[in-house]
C-alpha cells in the first residue's frame with residue numbers, strides 16, 4: 001500500500017499513501033464517529049419541531065435562493081453528496097426536495113435512514129464512494145449539494161467534479177460550502193493566527209491523529225485519518241474542467257464548527273475568530289456553478 005511516513009507520529013505530516021488505503025483508513029474512522037455524532041449533533045430539535053432544519057441548510061438555502069428557479073428546493077431532485085448522519089439531508093427533504101443522500105459509510109447511512117423514517121420523510125440513500133457516485137446513483141438532478149467537511153477527504157477533485165457534472169441535468173445547479181483551505185493551514189492551538197500547514201496540493205496526503213472529532217463527545221480508537229489539501233483555485237478549476245459554468249464564489253469569516261478553542265460563538269450555530277482577527281483569514285468558501293442547458 002505504499003506507506004512512506006516521514007515521521008510516524010507527527011500530526012499533519014505529508015505521506016505517500018494510495019487512495020484505496022487512505023480511504024479505507026478514513027472509512028474506519030468515519031464509521032466510529034457515527035454514534036458519537038448522533039449524540040453530539042443535536043438531533044432532538046428535528047423530533048420536537050416538525051419545521052426544524054439544520055442551521056447549515058438554512059444558511060445554504062438562503063445563499064442558493066437566487067440561483068434556483070422558484071427560489072427554493074421544493075419539488076426539485078437534489079443529490080446530497082457526503083450526507084453523513086443525514087441531518088442536512090432531512091433538512092433538504094423538509095424544505096420540499098426529493099433527496100438522495102450519498103455517503104461511503106454504512107453506519108452513517110443506517111443512522112440517516114433511521115432518522116428520516118422516524119421523521120416520516122422519504123429519502124433515497126446510496127452507499128458509494130463519492131468519487132464513483134455517478135455510476136452508483138440512479139437518475140439525474142436539478143441540484144447537487146455538498147457542504148462542510150467534504151473535499152478534504154478526497155484525493156482527486158477532477159474525478160469529483162466529473163461525478164457532479166454527470167449527476168446534474170442540463171441547466172442543473174451545483175452548490176458547495178466548505179471550510180476554507182486557508183483556514184485549514186492555520187494552527188488551531190496557537191495563541192494567535194499562525195499558518196502552520198500546507199496550502200497547495202502536492203499529490204501527498206496529510207496524516208492526522210485525532211482522539212476526538214470536531215463535535216467532541218467520547219474518544220475515538222481509530223484515530224488516524226488522511227486528508228488532501230486543495231487550494232481554492234483547484235476547486236474552481238476542477239468544476240470548470242468538468243464543463244460547469246461558475247455563477248458565484250464567496251468567502252466568509254463564519255464557520256459552522258469550532259475549528260479552534262479560541263473561536264467564539266457568533267450565533268445560529270456559527271463560530272469565528274475573536275473580534276479583531278476576523279478580517280485576517282477566511283473561514284469558509286462557497287461556490288455555485290451550473291451545468292450548461
Ligand SMILES: C[S@@+](CC[C@H](N)C(=O)[O-])C[C@H]1O[C@@H](n2cnc3c(N)ncnc32)[C@H](O)[C@@H]1O
Nearest residue numbers: 030082083084103104105129130147148149153
Ligand atoms: C463532515 S461530514 C460532511 C457532512 C455534513 N457537513 C455533516 O457534518 O453532517 C463528512 C462525510 O464524508 C463522508 N466521506 C468521507 N470520504 C468519503 C468518500 N470517499 N466517499 C463518500 N463519502 C465520504 C464521511 O463518511 C462523512 O459522512
